[in-house]
Amino acid sequence: MFDVCRVERQIGGKALSIETGKVAKQADGAVVVQYGDTIVLVAAVTSPPRFEDIDFFPLSVEYREKHSAAGKFPGGFIKREGRPSTKETLTARQIDRPIRPLFPEGYFQEVQITANVLSADRENDPDILAMIGASAALTISKIPFLGPTGACRLGRINGEFVINPTHKQLAEGDLNLLLGGHKEAMNMIEVSAKQLSEEVIADAIATAQKTVRQVCEMIEELREKVGVEKE
Secondary structure, eight states: OOOOEEEEEEETTEEEEEEESSSOTTSSEEEEEEETTEEEEEEEEEEOOSSTTOOSOOEEEEEEOOGGGGTOOOOSSOOSOOSOOHHHHHHHHHHHHHHGGGSOTTOOOEEEEEEEEEEOOSSSOHHHHHHHHHHHHHHTSSSOOOOOOEEEEEEEETTEEEESOOHHHHHHSSEEEEEEEOSSOEEEEEEEESSOOHHHHHHHHHHHHHHHHHHHHHHHHHHHHHTOOOO
16 A cells, blocks of 8 residues: 655646545545646546456446535435436546557456546536546556546637636637647547637647646656556
């Protein structure tokens, strides 16, 4: 068991921190990611396959944003949390896409990633933190993951790129680009824009990739502090 390890960097004018060793100690890997006052706990666990003749990689990802993260509780007669919302389902897919290709070929162990939003400040979207946390949790675990990967959202306001913009900034801007990948290349991208040129989009991708590289370096630094050897 390792001690509490923490890394922190300024990303987009705000502190991004990744910490492990305090909670979810029984998981193969677990981290708490914070950006602003938004905090996400991500854990990764693995187990042998349930069937002997399995021929696919059983990776599952669950992402939940509970009302309590925003200081609320569900309204109406039923006070329990319901099934995952559309946003939660789409975010789980965003977490899955960058990491799935980076497991070794022929690896059929069951892997589960769970991301829970502990605090939502209503400015910084927790989906980026969940993507970063999934990569970090896998990287510091013994699970054979060929990462790390990073993630970045890029907006554009008055012709200027904004790294990890707030909800208000995204609404005011003309670009919403989500990029995931490792230090050398991207392997997941989503873009919505208002009639921007190819040159602007290319510059946006290059800018976002620089941030992804910084995040990957953070996770590598955390891995060195933890000192876990891969299987």
